[in-house]
Amino acid sequence: MIRRAVRFLDERLGTAPLLKKTLQYVFPDHWTFMLGEIALYAFVVLVATGIYLALFFEPSLAHVTYQGDYAPLRGHEMTKAFQSTLDLSFETKGGLLLRQTHHWAANVFVAAIVLHLLRILYTGASRKPRDLNVWIGTTLLALAVFEGYAGYSLPDDLLSGMGLAIGYSVLLSLPVVGAWLAVLVWGGQFPGKEVFEPRLFITHVFVIPIVMATLIAIHLAIIVRQKHTQFPGPGRTERNVVGSTLWPSYALRSTSLLLAVAGVLLLLGGLVQINPIWLYGPYHTYSATNGAQPDWYIGWLIGALRLMPPLEIHVFGYTLVPNPFFGGALFPLLVFGLLYSWPAIERRITGDHARHELLDRPRDVPWRTATISAFFSWVAVVFLAGSQDQVALHFHFSYVGLVWFFRVASVVVPLVVFFVTRRVAAELKETELHPLRLDR
Amino acid sequence: MKRWLIAALVLLLGKLRPPRALPPGRPVREPDRRAENLTFLLLLCAMAAAAAFIAFYFANPDTQFLGATLGLAFVLLAAACLVAGKRVVPQIEGVKERPELEHPFEQDEVVAVIAEGGEGVSRKRFFLLAGGGAAGLMGAALLTPALSCGPEANRVLSRSPWNRGRLLVTELDEPIVAAGIVVGELVTAFPSGADKEDIASPVIVVRVRPDELDLPDDRRGWAPEGLIGYSKICTHAGCAVSEYRYPSYGPTAPGPAVVCPCHYSTFSVTEGGKRIFGPAGRALPQLPLAINGDGQLVADGDFSGRPGPGWWGVRK
Numbered sequence A: 001m002i003r004r005a006v007r008f009l010d011e012r013l014g015t016a017p018l019l020k021k022t023l024q025y026v027f028p029d030h031w032t033f034m035l036g037e038i039a040l041y042a043f044v045v046l047v048a049t050g051i052y053l054a055l056f057f058e059p060s061l062a063h064v065t066y067q068g069d070y071a072p073l074r075g076h077e078m079t080k081a082f083q084s085t086l087d088l089s090f091e092t093k094g095g096l097l098l099r100q101t102h103h104w105a106a107n108v109f110v111a112a113i114v115l116h117l118l119r120i121l122y123t124g125a126s127r128k129p130r131d132l133n134v135w136i137g138t139t140l141l142a143l144a145v146f147e148g149y150a151g152y153s154l155p156d157d158l159l160s161g162m163g164l165a166i167g168y169s170v171l172l173s174l175p176v177v178g179a180w181l182a183v184l185v186w187g188g189q190f191p192g193k194e195v196f197e198p199r200l201f202i203t204h205v206f207v208i209p210i211v212m213a214t215l216i217a218i219h220l221a222i223i224v225r226q227k228h229t230q231f232p233g234p235g236r237t238e239r240n241v242v243g244s245t246l247w248p249s250y251a252l253r254s255t256s257l258l259l260a261v262a263g264v265l266l267l268l269g270g271l272v273q274i275n276p277i278w279l280y281g282p283y284h285t286y287s288a289t290n291g292a293q294p295d296w297y298i299g300w301l302i303g304a305l306r307l308m309p310p311l312e313i314h315v316f317g318y319t320l321v322p323n324p325f326f327g328g329a330l331f332p333l334l335v336f337g338l339l340y341s342w343p344a345i346e347r348r349i350t351g352d353h354a355r356h357e358l359l360d361r362p363r364d365v366p367w368r369t370a371t372i373s374a375f376f377s378w379v380a381v382v383f384l385a386g387s388q389d390q391v392a393l394h395f396h397f398s399y400v401g402l403v404w405f406f407r408v409a410s411v412v413v414p415l416v417v418f419f420v421t422r423r424v425a426a427e428l429k430e431t432e433l434h435p436l437r438l439d440r
Numbered sequence B: 001m002k003r004w005l006i007a008a009l010v011l012l013l014g015k016l017r018p019p020r021a022l023p024p025g026r027p028v029r030e031p032d033r034r035a036e037n038l039t040f041l042l043l044l045c046a047m048a049a050a051a052a053f054i055a056f057y058f059a060n061p062d063t064q065f066l067g068a069t070l071g072l073a074f075v076l077l078a079a080a081c082l083v084a085g086k087r088v089v090p091q092i093e094g095v096k097e098r099p100e101l102e103h104p105f106e107q108d109e110v111v112a113v114i115a116e117g118g119e120g121v122s123r124k125r126f127f128l129l130a131g132g133g134a135a136g137l138m139g140a141a142l143l144t145p146a147l148s149c150g151p152e153a154n155r156v157l158s159r160s161p162w163n164r165g166r167l168l169v170t171e172l173d174e175p176i177v178a179a180g181i182v183v184g185e186l187v188t189a190f191p192s193g194a195d196k197e198d199i200a201s202p203v204i205v206v207r208v209r210p211d212e213l214d215l216p217d218d219r220r221g222w223a224p225e226g227l228i229g230y231s232k233i234c235t236h237a238g239c240a241v242s243e244y245r246y247p248s249y250g251p252t253a254p255g256p257a258v259v260c261p262c263h264y265s266t267f268s269v270t271e272g273g274k275r276i277f278g279p280a281g282r283a284l285p286q287l288p289l290a291i292n293g294d295g296q297l298v299a300d301g302d303f304s305g306r307p308g309p310g311w312w313g314v315r316k
């Protein structure tokens, strides 16, 4: 049977050598290598559940009066987009399960990418020849965040609308071209013409997923070409790669990971409520709710918008640069710009242009570990500032005080983190203590 | 992806038959019976969970039941694969040489080949410049159609449904009786006959004591009886300014203000919508109000500034 299949393919495509190479492809074993895989498998779950959702969702801003199963909203004016999301949740068998699984998968997807990125940066896997893949991966992260935003903006619930209003304002705030672009995308002034919803829909279900799938394919092809990095160890050199072969053990373990990711996401989707749009209600430009929290990966942008002092650039009573530009556009551009240029920055600092296949442990290069920690702590402080209204509410701190606290923290914390991390890494390197087990 | 598919295919086919005997001379690997039994057990449980999902789908399609059963089926299958991968099948370690990526010699050759193609061509620089220029202008030409909404933008963004005498109505299109608004209350109103979703439509109307008012000089008479109206759309990033803080205590309390829940820009109600906290860069535009013969609220003109988020060129 197997022989027949192998021969069938080989006679027609000459695949036997390729198949042999594939089955014996070597994967170095380390748990951190699974983070990227988790992201990949979350993407698979997103595509699968997304196709299902697209069969039921209607991307239309046409007005209807709700008459469906969810009693509290019966008789309310809403758009078809909102109504079809309600119907999908309440009247389609298994619809809510897949909608919630999709939403959870988006959250896990971005989280896995960020952790994967941290692994790459902390272990020096970003050095030549993998700087190429750092750029592709960073692009994928940006696309994933945008894709998530586009996704939760679709149902036209109150949270969607508030998010879109802010997105519109950020686009509008871009110097020179902002107003044109915003009017172009929305087909007019916010909340825009009917065409906006189908545009958002096609962007979310077609354009970005296609681009992402292509980039993921290139990302993986580059890995196959360059082969994985590996941690140093007996028999491991810059010139070889040591690990499990694909067949049989690794294939089974990786399949297991795919199934586990799908299983956990389905359990979350079934048992833990997420984005209950019927509680938010339909969006109107004239309504807003307090304490609205978007998906976590938008938090750093909210935080930046909130922390930004009321700075605007005016000339002769005319606005040049409105405030949302700084927190909503400049800040993410800065963060992503630094990520893109990190391989070049590191080469600049170390003067090291060699090809690297062996990974460093984070402690091995204290300055790098400290720099990356400082950078991410900076983003993390701004991220935390995105939830300062919740903090103010639950811990009874003054909101104004918190704003000032976070403004100061966004400068001080990265500095402290830098020096502390550098010290700790150097110490660990010297003593060879294990940071968690505290033995040798 | 392809090699994964092939691997999955081979995996699937491989499961159907017992493995062939190893060639003689190699030590025979003892099967791990316990791990095999555990894998079987997990596969059986996964089957049961999947069957339960189907049953629930027909009998009681509750999201919790569906999610728990299907999720469990996946997790059990994952566990089966994990045990099989770690204990049932042999662990084979491989060592591979890495490919040499650099080809210094070929690099030179490529450069030479490219140079060869330019042999005997004069004025190369000129061609490069002209070619680049053509490509650049071509790009600009392709982008130009996008400008068709360009000159429009300022006009589109500056439209307003408000004018002198326009009646204020509630969400249900009922006129608003001035005397019905009490101090401390916040009313959302719209221009009668206009699209309520338009960013320039919604306004908030509150009543303050006339002696509290501290409006700019050119807005005298904009707030009859202390009834004062502002655009409801935040000048920061377009959220609805939906919270109202009216102090009913002591003289040291901050004055009445409206707050936007998105990034907490706070605008003073008595001082013409001045921003007193938060990231907004412009004041909340004020709508001049008047009371008509029937005691209903009407607009007495357009806003004091453009409502909603700002853009390059909007008047402050």
Ligand code: FES
Pocket: B234, B235, B236, B237, B238, B239, B260, B261, B262, B263, B264, B265, B278, B279, B280
């Ligand atoms: S939108 Fe109102 S404060 Fe940002």
